[in-house]
Amino acid sequence: MSDMLGTEVPVPVPVQASTEPAEPPLVSYVLPVYDEIGAIRRFHEQLAGAVAERPEFDYEFIYVNDGSTDGSLRALHDIAKNDERVRVVDLARNFGHQIAITAGLDHADGDAVITMDTDLQDPPEVSLALLDEWLDGAEIVSARRGTRQDSKFKRATAHAYYRVLRRCADVKIPLDTGDFRLLDRRAAEELRGFRERSRFIRGMVASMGFEQSEVVFDRDERVTGNTKYPLRRMLRLAADGVTGFSTAPLKLITRIGFAGLVLSAIGILYAVGMRVFLPEVTVSGWTMLMVVLLFVGGAQMLSLGVIGGYIGRIYHEVQQRPLYIVRDVVRYDAD
Numbered sequence: 001m002s003d004m005l006g007t008e009v010p011v012p013v014p015v016q017a018s019t020e021p022a023e024p025p026l027v028s029y030v031l032p033v034y035d036e037i038g039a040i041r042r043f044h045e046q047l048a049g050a051v052a053e054r055p056e057f058d059y060e061f062i063y064v065n066d067g068s069t070d071g072s073l074r075a076l077h078d079i080a081k082n083d084e085r086v087r088v089v090d091l092a093r094n095f096g097h098q099i100a101i102t103a104g105l106d107h108a109d110g111d112a113v114i115t116m117d118t119d120l121q122d123p124p125e126v127s128l129a130l131l132d133e134w135l136d137g138a139e140i141v142s143a144r145r146g147t148r149q150d151s152k153f154k155r156a157t158a159h160a161y162y163r164v165l166r167r168c169a170d171v172k173i174p175l176d177t178g179d180f181r182l183l184d185r186r187a188a189e190e191l192r193g194f195r196e197r198s199r200f201i202r203g204m205v206a207s208m209g210f211e212q213s214e215v216v217f218d219r220d221e222r223v224t225g226n227t228k229y230p231l232r233r234m235l236r237l238a239a240d241g242v243t244g245f246s247t248a249p250l251k252l253i254t255r256i257g258f259a260g261l262v263l264s265a266i267g268i269l270y271a272v273g274m275r276v277f278l279p280e281v282t283v284s285g286w287t288m289l290m291v292v293l294l295f296v297g298g299a300q301m302l303s304l305g306v307i308g309g310y311i312g313r314i315y316h317e318v319q320q321r322p323l324y325i326v327r328d329v330v331r332y333d334a335d
Helices: 040-051 072-082 097-107 126-135 152-168 185-192 201-208 231-245 248-277 286-319
Strands: 026-033 058-065 086-091 112-115 140-148 177-184 212-219 326-330
Touching (some): 026 040, 058 072, 058 097, 086 097, 097 112, 097 177, 097 185, 097 201, 112 126, 112 185, 126 177, 126 212, 140 201, 177 185
Parallel strands (some): 026 112, 058 086
Antiparallel strands (some): 140 177
16 A cells, blocks of 8 residues: 555554463462371372362462471372372471471462461361452452361460460461461562561561451361471460560560569568668568569569570571572473
């Protein structure tokens, strides 16, 4: 085609819309494993059956072997051979549950990432409800425990701990939630930037913001084996949660110091008053002396312990050692 001056004018070529179907969203499951030989095969069967109900997604299952010693790694290899969606991240030793979740997050490529335990206390079917909340616009979806089949002691201490932490922490940490949650790709990318060693992931997630929602579910009883969070580890995790997201213990030290100062002043006034007004009944004051010494000594030791906890966190952070070491990453493709 030419215009009136004889110049060739290019003819616009219509752009055809692409006929290729859009790829389905990828959902990554991050699944830490530590000595779960009795439950891991059954868990994967239930998880595979659950996700089969939602074929509109692609899936990858990232099992993180956290230094298991009971044959769980061999079982994970067998699972990977029979399911090409499975990837096994084998850590060089046991680094702990929170670090294992971090390693899985670092290897996840999904548009949504779901973290959950593999002991079947968290039903795989509940993860589908997390996906529904994500499709409705939530960027972080936490699975909140409506009921839990644990001992009375664990239920009572967990109930009290979450509420005390919520009052002390500088961020609003959801009540009665563990590490069973969904993260949008953007939220997962941001969480990967949190590299502190003393990790309390549920607090980190709460501190990020984003659009958050909850799904309430009933937590089942452990199928086999023993809990991987005995009292010692529970106390350590609780300490990480408090010291990592709150300066309340340091403020408590100040209050204890003021209380000790007030009690000491009262004791001094009492001792002086007895000496001045009732000298005949005044004894040597051994009881008062011991009470004051024990109180002050105990308050000092408690204060040193709290301060030492914070200094210990600083010491571990400035070392800047790697959070974990991966021995091997195993994946069996279709060939």
